[in-house]
Amino acid sequence: MSGLIVPPGQGRKLVTKAQDVTFKVTAADGSSISVFEVIVPPGFDVGAHTHTQSQEFFYVLEGELELLAFEPAERTTDRWSNWESAAGDKAVRATAGSCMFVPPGTPHAFRNASDEPARMLFQSYPSPDHEHYFEEIVEIFSAGPSVDAAAVRLMRERYDVNQITPLRFEPPVLPNLRSTTDRTA
Numbered sequence: 001m002s003g004l005i006v007p008p009g010q011g012r013k014l015v016t017k018a019q020d021v022t023f024k025v026t027a028a029d030g031s032s033i034s035v036f037e038v039i040v041p042p043g044f045d046v047g048a049h050t051h052t053q054s055q056e057f058f059y060v061l062e063g064e065l066e067l068l069a070f071e072p073a074e075r076t077t078d079r080w081s082n083w084e085s086a087a088g089d090k091a092v093r094a095t096a097g098s099c100m101f102v103p104p105g106t107p108h109a110f111r112n113a114s115d116e117p118a119r120m121l122f123q124s125y126p127s128p129d130h131e132h133y134f135e136e137i138v139e140i141f142s143a144g145p146s147v148d149a150a151a152v153r154l155m156r157e158r159y160d161v162n163q164i165t166p167l168r169f170e171p172p173v174l175p176n177l178r179s180t181t182d183r184t185a
Contacts, residue, residue: 004029011037014134016141018044018169024121027128034127036134040065040118043171045111048080048164049156055125056102058110060094063118067094069101069108080109080165107164115172133159 004025011022018041025035040063048068058067068091072083084090091109094100102108112118124130133155140151147169156163 014138016138018141018147021134023131023134026131031127033123033125034130036122036124036130037061038120038122040110040112040120041169041171042112042115042117043169045168045170046109047167048075048083048107048109050107050162050164051102051104051160052162053104053126054129054160055104056108057099057123058102059099059121060096061119061121062096063112063116064114065094065098065110065118065120066113067092067098067100067108067110069106071107075107075164077165080107081111081113083107109165111168129159133161 006024011024014021014023020039022037023034024037025031025033027034058065066081068080068083070083070085070089072080073086074083076083081091092098100108100110110120122130136155136159137152140148140155143151147167149166152167153163
């Protein structure tokens with residue numbers, strides 16, 4: 001029997017305007033969990049959601065993410081960033097080395113509120129559910145200039161994703177920079 005060694009930068013890559021996902025360990029490798037390296041661009045918000053069966057683990061490798069993993073005192077359906085639990089828990093600004101474990105039924109979310117990409121290791125159980133999820137979301141993100149929210153909703157329902165707040169991708173607007181030919185002496 002052999003294990004699997006995946007060198008840096010290797011693995012099957014799925015690239016969209018909203019995130020880059022590299023498959024590191026999959027059901028095809030004999031694993032009961034799926035492991036991905038994910039680049040989360042500035043402005044990406046996965047939206048708060050739950051899973052009835054799935055468990056997830058997130059580990060921030062580089063950059064900064066806002067993380068949430070608790071039942072809020074009140075679920076709002078627009079944005080999760082101001083949620084608070086009955087015990088006073090709030091979303092956490094997570095930097096490299098931070099991790100989040102999410103058992104089934106727990107509302108959770110992540111977003112990149114910074115102006116730099118973040119990189120995380122993401123594990124999902126059971127495989128291959130999230131592998132198929134990422135394959136389908138690439139198709140949806142690639143279908144047009146904007147994300148088809150109805151298609152995302154239907155796809156998420158098929159993969160045990162009970163959406164509470166919407167997925168958003170709102171990249172920061174960069175200031176207008178003058179070109180080098182516009183400089184005055």
